[in-house]
Amino acid sequence: MEDQQATKGFYHQHFVYAALAVSVAYLLLSLLLVGFKSDQLVLVFIFNALFFFSKATRKFILGFSIFIVYWILFDYMKAFPNYRYNVVHIEDLYEAEKRIFGINLHGLIVTPNEFWKANSSAFLDVLTGLFYLMWVPVPLAFAVYLFFKKRTQFVHFSLVFVWVNLLGFVVYYLFPAAPPWYVQAHGFNFISGTPGNTAGLARFDQFFNITLFKGIYSKGSNVFAAMPSLHSAYPLIVVYYALKNKLGGINVFFVTVMVGIWFSAIYSSHHYCLDVLAGISCAILGIVSFKVLINKTSLKHFVAYMVQKTT
Numbered sequence: 001m002e003d004q005q006a007t008k009g010f011y012h013q014h015f016v017y018a019a020l021a022v023s024v025a026y027l028l029l030s031l032l033l034v035g036f037k038s039d040q041l042v043l044v045f046i047f048n049a050l051f052f053f054s055k056a057t058r059k060f061i062l063g064f065s066i067f068i069v070y071w072i073l074f075d076y077m078k079a080f081p082n083y084r085y086n087v088v089h090i091e092d093l094y095e096a097e098k099r100i101f102g103i104n105l106h107g108l109i110v111t112p113n114e115f116w117k118a119n120s121s122a123f124l125d126v127l128t129g130l131f132y133l134m135w136v137p138v139p140l141a142f143a144v145y146l147f148f149k150k151r152t153q154f155v156h157f158s159l160v161f162v163w164v165n166l167l168g169f170v171v172y173y174l175f176p177a178a179p180p181w182y183v184q185a186h187g188f189n190f191i192s193g194t195p196g197n198t199a200g201l202a203r204f205d206q207f208f209n210i211t212l213f214k215g216i217y218s219k220g221s222n223v224f225a226a227m228p229s230l231h232s233a234y235p236l237i238v239v240y241y242a243l244k245n246k247l248g249g250i251n252v253f254f255v256t257v258m259v260g261i262w263f264s265a266i267y268s269s270h271h272y273c274l275d276v277l278a279g280i281s282c283a284i285l286g287i288v289s290f291k292v293l294i295n296k297t298s299l300k301h302f303v304a305y306m307v308q309k310t311t
Helices: 002-010 013-033 038-053 055-063 065-079 091-101 112-118 122-133 137-149 151-174 180-186 199-208 212-217 230-244 250-267 273-293 297-310
Strands: 103-105 108-110
Touching: 013 038, 013 065, 038 055, 038 065, 055 065, 055 151, 055 297, 065 151, 091 112, 091 180, 091 273, 103 112, 108 112, 112 180, 112 250, 122 199, 122 212, 122 250, 137 151, 137 230, 137 250, 151 230, 151 273, 151 297, 180 199, 199 212, 230 250, 230 273, 250 273
Parallel strands: none
Antiparallel strands: 103 108
């Protein structure tokens, strides 16, 4: 009898209606803003499958809903290109990079991106490609570990992750910036609606005769969102929480991935050194400001509520 009541409670009509309403609202809003994509159906299926499969999977998907919200916001940026709201920085950013980090190459001062493009190798193409593939799996895998082992830390990590992204999004709109590959391909002329480009990562695809990075960057939200490099921010957040939780030898791996992603961003011409430094600064600002905000009563209550709902 108790099991039957628990089952009925698990599939209570309120839960069914809520999940249905969220799913339909997401699909309709997505259709309105960015058009229909099969990815949207996959996301809705995964969410509902985990939400209704068991109590454990429901807690898991609710805990990771923070990351889902981030991904949806990132996708919706396509509907509001940042170049509509502020001037895109192209030549001034390139010249600043060359002035601060310029390297002498055969008597000419070039940016680090241009230096590595001229001195690329198959070994570095593969290595940097592998590092760049880790910018999503490593933070997510770390989040899964925290979810099962340190629930409060998981909530903190998730909130910092989204908070850093929101800070980065603000900069995207205040300071639209072209990536290095854009200058290499189009010069200093602004071309709205420019599609994404694999840049140096195309050499990774060519080495393995695949279209992995081509598929990834064809779905990019906005090519003029190079600063800050959030690719560079994510691994720093992981390293901070890994060190904070004293995870031992695995921290060496996390630090290696962090530095590897930083170098890969520059080597592949997806980001300037300035972009990487801006991403690092964004992560530090997000971590420090969260530590200040966590002392506020309202955020404390929210964190406690999130921990309770996922425990």
